[in-house]
Amino acid sequence: xxxxxxxxxxxxxxxxxxxxxxxxxxxxxxxxxxxxxxxxxxxxxxxxxxxxxxxxxxxxxxxxxxxxxxxxxxxxxxxxxxxxxxxxxxxxxxxxxxxxxxxxxxxxxxxxx
DNA sequence: ACCGTGACTGGCA
DNA sequence: ATGCCAGCCACGG
Numbered sequence: 001x002x003x004x005x006x007x008x009x010x011x012x013x014x015x016x017x018x019x020x021x022x023x024x025x026x027x028x029x030x031x032x033x034x035x036x037x038x039x040x041x042x043x044x045x046x047x048x049x050x051x052x053x054x055x056x057x058x059x060x061x062x063x064x065x066x067x068x069x070x071x072x073x074x075x076x077x078x079x080x081x082x083x084x085x086x087x088x089x090x091x092x093x094x095x096x097x098x099x100x101x102x103x104x105x106x107x108x109x110x111x112x113x
Numbered sequence: 114a115c116c117g118t119g120a121c122t123g124g125c126a
Numbered sequence: 127a128t129g130c131c132a133g134c135c136a137c138g139g
Contacts, residue, residue, distance in 0.1 A: 010136090029121055033134095041134045046120035048136095066121060073120030 010040045011048045015055050021063045024090045025107035026099060028067045049073060062086040069102025
């Protein structure tokens with residue numbers, strides 16, 4: 001590829017994937033990391049989310065939780081309860097900072113089943 | 114160029 | 127079942 005063109009950074013891919021998450025669905029960092037590539041790990045996803053605040057359009061990071069279905073990053077939304085409220089507003093149920101029936105709400109993207 | 118940090122995950126005790 | 131440790135890669139100072 002012509003070196004002139006800068007390939008999209010793995011961060012951009014993460015944003016695209018997260019934005020693809022339909023309303024009322026959630027996903028895990030590990031899933032996204034695997035979708036982006038081996039160069040990206042779960043930690044990188046979380047780190048990328050940190051930068052997502054400046055990304056446009058805004059990335060629904062509140063739909064991204066850890067593999068436990070726990071709102072690990074809720075503290076990064078400006079309010080410790082904002083993330084939960086956002087998810088609940090989408091029809092999800094949060095109990096003790098954890099998503100109930102998380103397995104049913106987990107979004108695996110079209111590529112996966 | 115080196116070190117520290119990070120919204121994770123999986124394995125082992 | 128719970129807790130701790132190590133691995134993973136990238137970015138900022």
